Amino acid sequence: xxxxxxxxxxxxxxxxxxxxxxxxxxxxxxxxxxxxxxxxxxxxxxxxxxxxxxxxxxxxxxxxxxxxxxxxxxxxxxxxxxxxxxxxxxxxxxxxxxxxxxxxxxxxxxxxxxxxxxxxxxxxxxxxxxxxxxxxxxxxxxxxxxxxxxxxxxxxxxxxxxxxxxxxxxxxxxxxxxxxxxxxxxxxxxxxxxxxxxxxxxxxxxxxxxxxxxxxxxxxxxxxxxxxxxxxxxxxxxxxxxxxxxxxxxxxxxxxxxxxxxxxxxxxxxxxx
Amino acid sequence: xxxxxxxxxxxxxxxxxxxxxxxxxxxxxxxxxxxxxxxxxxxxxxxxxxxxxxxxxxxxxxxxxxxxxxxxxxxxxxxxxxxxxxxxxxxxxxxxxxxxxxxxxxxxxxxxxxxxxxxxxxxxxxxxxxxxxxxxxxxxxxxxxxxxxxxxxxxxxxxxxxxxxxxxxxxxxxxxxxxxxxxxxxxxxxxxxxxxxxxxxxxxxxxxxxxxxxxxxxxxxxxxxxxxxxxxxxxxxxxxxxxxxxxxxxxxxxxxxxxxxxxxxxxxxxxxxxxxxxxxxxxxxxxxxxxxxxxxxxxxxxxxxxxxxxxxxxxxxxxxxxxxxxxxxxxxxxxxxxxxxxxxxxxxxxxxxxxxxxxxxxxxxxxxxxxxxxxxxxxxxxxxxxxxxxxxxxxxxxxxxxxxxxxxxxxxxxxxxxxxxxxxxxxxxxxxxxxxxxxxxxxxxxxxxxxxxxxxxxxxxxxxxxxxxxx
Numbered sequence: 001x002x003x004x005x006x007x008x009x010x011x012x013x014x015x016x017x018x019x020x021x022x023x024x025x026x027x028x029x030x031x032x033x034x035x036x037x038x039x040x041x042x043x044x045x046x047x048x049x050x051x052x053x054x055x056x057x058x059x060x061x062x063x064x065x066x067x068x069x070x071x072x073x074x075x076x077x078x079x080x081x082x083x084x085x086x087x088x089x090x091x092x093x094x095x096x097x098x099x100x101x102x103x104x105x106x107x108x109x110x111x112x113x114x115x116x117x118x119x120x121x122x123x124x125x126x127x128x129x130x131x132x133x134x135x136x137x138x139x140x141x142x143x144x145x146x147x148x149x150x151x152x153x154x155x156x157x158x159x160x161x162x163x164x165x166x167x168x169x170x171x172x173x174x175x176x177x178x179x180x181x182x183x184x185x186x187x188x189x190x191x192x193x194x195x196x197x198x199x200x201x202x203x204x205x206x207x208x209x210x211x212x213x214x215x216x217x218x219x220x221x222x223x224x225x226x227x228x229x230x231x232x233x234x235x236x237x238x239x240x241x242x243x244x245x246x247x248x249x250x251x252x253x254x255x256x257x258x259x260x261x262x263x264x265x266x267x268x269x270x271x272x273x
Numbered sequence: 274x275x276x277x278x279x280x281x282x283x284x285x286x287x288x289x290x291x292x293x294x295x296x297x298x299x300x301x302x303x304x305x306x307x308x309x310x311x312x313x314x315x316x317x318x319x320x321x322x323x324x325x326x327x328x329x330x331x332x333x334x335x336x337x338x339x340x341x342x343x344x345x346x347x348x349x350x351x352x353x354x355x356x357x358x359x360x361x362x363x364x365x366x367x368x369x370x371x372x373x374x375x376x377x378x379x380x381x382x383x384x385x386x387x388x389x390x391x392x393x394x395x396x397x398x399x400x401x402x403x404x405x406x407x408x409x410x411x412x413x414x415x416x417x418x419x420x421x422x423x424x425x426x427x428x429x430x431x432x433x434x435x436x437x438x439x440x441x442x443x444x445x446x447x448x449x450x451x452x453x454x455x456x457x458x459x460x461x462x463x464x465x466x467x468x469x470x471x472x473x474x475x476x477x478x479x480x481x482x483x484x485x486x487x488x489x490x491x492x493x494x495x496x497x498x499x500x501x502x503x504x505x506x507x508x509x510x511x512x513x514x515x516x517x518x519x520x521x522x523x524x525x526x527x528x529x530x531x532x533x534x535x536x537x538x539x540x541x542x543x544x545x546x547x548x549x550x551x552x553x554x555x556x557x558x559x560x561x562x563x564x565x566x567x568x569x570x571x572x573x574x575x576x577x578x579x580x581x582x583x584x585x586x587x588x589x590x591x592x593x594x595x596x597x598x599x600x601x602x603x604x605x606x607x608x609x610x611x612x613x614x615x616x617x618x619x620x621x622x623x624x625x626x627x628x629x630x631x632x633x634x635x636x637x638x639x640x641x642x643x644x645x646x647x648x649x650x651x652x653x654x655x656x657x658x659x660x661x662x663x664x665x666x667x668x669x670x671x672x673x674x675x676x677x678x679x680x681x682x683x684x685x686x687x688x689x690x691x692x693x694x695x696x697x698x699x700x701x702x703x704x705x706x707x708x709x710x711x712x713x714x715x716x717x718x719x720x721x722x723x724x725x726x727x728x729x730x731x732x733x734x735x736x737x738x739x740x741x742x743x744x
Contacts, residue, residue, distance in 0.1 A: 019522070050525075052569075054398070055397045064525065066524060095400075104391075
């Protein structure tokens with residue numbers, strides 16, 4: 001499938017900021033499940049844009065700008081060919097041992113309730129079955145709701161509310177998989193909606209878990225499915241913080257208003273507006 | 274408990290090193306000591322040396338009690354400790370360099386992989402980052418306890434941002450003011466060169482891109498931090514700028530501090546902020562103490578951080594238990610200083626033993642520090658022991674256990690006169706491009722409560738001047 005992405009993140013400041021710096025994980029890499037045909041990142045103001053790679057193999061851009069900035073738009077656009085690999089992710093840069101992905105983080109440390117939930121849902125002796133059972137159980141237990149959670153909500157907190165967004169469901173999946181001894185990681189990316197809706201409010205997130213004999217397999221708890229050609233993979237991390245598309249900071253600038261525009265289409269529907 | 278007293282029995286048999294002090298204690302009238310003790314307290318109050326105790330609402334800041342009776346070690350005793358510390362910190366730096374590049378010690382089975390990779394203080398951001406001269410831990414505080422005439426144990430390694438050195442220096446200064454005659458009678462090894470030694474160590478590890486006269490600054494979380502006094506004290510002694518996050522900016526992977534003459538490039542940052550707060554773009558996003566972009570500048574090799582990011586893994590008490598193997602692996606030598614015998618609760622047999630003997634063991638969280646989150650079995654209530662039993666069963670990986678050591682005692686002023694109190698020692702070990710430097714002695718901490726083994730200032734411990742006698 002050919003996925004086209006247009007992703008604009010617009011920051012507006014009450015008073016001009018004296019300078020800003022951002023770390024962006026907004027560049028997909030090619031692997032067996034996806035081939036990047038074209039991709040570019042354009043900040044709307046002049047500054048220094050350095051490209052690096054982090055230890056996990058993610059491409060990062062560090063953008064810094066001096067002087068008065070009252071508005072910044074980070075515009076990401078590109079086209080990626082995706083293939084159905086039945087959820088199995090191969091051909092990726094694997095830089096660190098899988099044991100690393102068993103580490104709990106502040107956002108993914110399970111509490112008693114999550115441990116009990118993991119034990120109950122993940123009772124199968126077969127790891128792949130266990131993960132699919134977890135996927136189903138999480139998707140069936142936690143209601144998609146953008147209201148009660150925020151970027152710093154932990155897996156345990158979201159689980160207690162039984163509500164959350166893709167980030168929260170993914171954290172719950174990771175926390176429970178790791179608790180069951182299965183290495184798991186956070187993936188940020190984009191998702192093509194089969195229902196024809198191309199304008200979206202935010203990027204997507206899902207998880208990958210290491211299955212013996214298969215390798216890393218993608219699980220999308222928010223949609224309750226294994227990953228496929230509709231998923232465009234951007235970056236991985238231990239949790240949201242490690243894979244976050246943009247982490248930024250600025251000097252001065254008063255209040256900030258954030259506005260995100262995202263279009264993900266398959267190149268067949270014509271762009272409108 | 275029959276603890277080893279470093280002075281020797283009060284009545285007779287005083288140990289050679291303490292002979293002069295014993296005479297002094299006997300010959301000086303009680304009211305003179307009382308006067309000197311209040312002078313000492315006044316002095317500390319005037320310079321404003323205080324310590325904020327977390328969890329103590331009534332006294333947000335208070336003086337750490339200072340005991341005027343020095344703690345004495347002889348030169349031969351110190352030489353062993355000094356050689357052991359040098360060896361240990363060298364091994365520690367080699368270990369850190371290895372786990373961030375190559376991981377030979379993991380491949381060789383010296384330390385279990387999961388202890389490294391699952392450790393929150395193992396910073397992936399540091400993998401394959403070249404730090405100048407391979408030095409990760411520039412300032413280490415290694416806590417040492419003594420249990421008899423000839424046995425010193427390492428109790429824990431502090432390789433993050435060890436504090437307390439200002440007390441070591443101030444204690445000496447106060448003692449010299451109050452009791453100049455004692456220093457005339459004893460050949461006490463000087464410690465005043467600590468600041469010079471620290472500054473030259475820090476300058477020696479400046480990035481290759483730095484000018485020939487590298488700029489050093491000290492980064493503090495600010496005046497609300499419990500160790501702020503020490504930060505400003507050290508910046509002053511070193512003659513470097515004391516900066517907070519708002520004083521620093523990162524531009525194009527270079528760190529500058531704002532000065533009245535405009536931005537000035539910083540080459541070496543002696544940072545007294547934990548990793549988690551250092552850069553909100555990489556670690557905790559809610560940190561207001563850190564500098565956005567600092568990690569990127571650091572990874573680019575444009576600034577040296579002291580200590581390096583990711584040294585905290587060697588403070589982990591489970592990693593501590595592998596230090597003897599780590600020393601053997603990296604130095605090819607036998608450890609000169611031993612660890613306290615320790616049970617790893619992550620190992621099933623050890624856990625069984627620990628659970629059966631909680632009433633006589635000391636149990637510590639692998640990630641705990643400052644005397645918090647610790648069980649001292651013999652002094653614990655039944656409820657406390659049961660609480661730890663539950664914690665241990667739920668998370669055995671999170672704990673280690675040690676025998677309750679009879680820490681050595683030193684004579685100390687208490688309400689009823691002079692009495693033995695348990696002590697430990699925190700020497701400060703500096704590492705620069707040219708190797709390891711240790712000023713003789715360190716900070717002696719003393720548990721002021723009778724029988725107490727917890728010397729941490731956060732738990733009501735005091736301090737003493739520490740003398741290494743040159744003969």
